[in-house]
Amino acid sequence: MSKIAVAGATGRLGRHVVDVLTERGHVVVRMSRATGVDIITGEGLAEALTGAEIVIDVASWHSSDEEAATAFFRTSARTLHAAGQEAGVTLIAMASIIGADKATAGFLAAKKVHEEVLLAGPLPVRILRAAQFHEFVGSLLDWQQGQVAYLPALPSQLVACRTVAEALVDLALDPVGPAHGAPVPEIAGPRTELLSEAGRLLGARRGVEVVAVDGSGMPDAALAADGAFLPGPHATLAGPGFREWLDGQDSEAR
Known part of the structure; x- marks a missing residue:
């Protein structure tokens, strides 16, 4: 049993990471401003x-603005390293997005x-790149706030948040970790949509x-x-496709 701190614990992905860790019997420290922990200022x-x-760093910025998001991620990364090194943390595992290395x-x-x-x-870091979440589609509709929404006909291999959380926890707790020089691990859904x-x-x-x-x-x-933002040949494909996931959401709501 390990004690694991989750940055962004109350967020879309963070909630699932906390659930997976708890189900596996680990002690979880939920870190977010809602719990009195600020990874920008260092408070708490x-x-x-x-x-x-x-x-496990799954904290995210609340908008798509590049400049503001970059400032957030740059500061949070440095703050977590500094505080983690001081506290004796041995590893940071973070969730990224497939294709981030190609983005301009x-x-x-x-x-x-x-x-x-x-x-x-200064601390060892493991990265998991994930496809866009199934849950992201709902956000795209919410942002447009109307009876008609315009969505890009662009390919993605959408994946469930729960599936990403399980893979990220596996990566964080792997006693060996990825081999030196191996591609960054990727997780995506079962098919391109x-x-x-x-x-x-x-x-x-x-x-x-739509x-x-x-x-x-x-x-x-x-x-x-x-x-460019689809999973590579080494990616793990897991979880339900979007239609299956959506049907599952409907069943849970009934």
């Missing part, structure tokens, strides 16, 4: 990390900086008409259209 961080062996703009470019700053710190088609499935349940657009004007849209 020393106390939270006391006795922790591992930090937008939120993915901020995640690229996040990876770089974490890897440059267009974001617009996934949106139509969800929109039909919400009473929202119109497919080409994605032009979005950061790195050309790269996305060419499949």
Whole structure:
């Protein structure tokens, strides 16, 4: 049994990470501003990390603004390294996004900086890159706040948050870890799906008409259209496809 601190514990992915760790019998320290721990200012961080062996970093920025997200990730990475080293933490495991290493703009470019700053710190770091979450489709509809939503017809291999959480915990707790020089591990859903088609499935349940657009004007849209943000040949494909996941959500709601 290990004591593991989770940064971003109350977030979309963090809640699942906490659940997986708890189910496996680990002591979990939930770190978020809601629990009195701020990984930007460092408030409450020393106390939270006391006795922790591992930090799992799934904290995220609340908007897609590249500059603000980059500042958040750069600061949080340095703060976690400094406080973690002081507390005797042995490892930081973080969740990133498939294709972040290729990104040139937008939120993915901020995640690229996040990876770089974490890897440059004093503590060992393991990275798991995940495809966009199934839950992300609902956010795309929510952001448009209307009866018609415009979603890009761009390919993604959508994956469930719970599936990512399980893979990230496995990576963090692996006593050996990835071999030196091995590709960064990736986790994605079982099949490639267009974001617009996934949106139509969800929109039909919400009473929202989804119109497919080409994605032009979005950061790195050309790269996305060419499949740059799809999983590579070494990726683990797991969990339900979007339709199966959505049907499961409907069953839970009944």
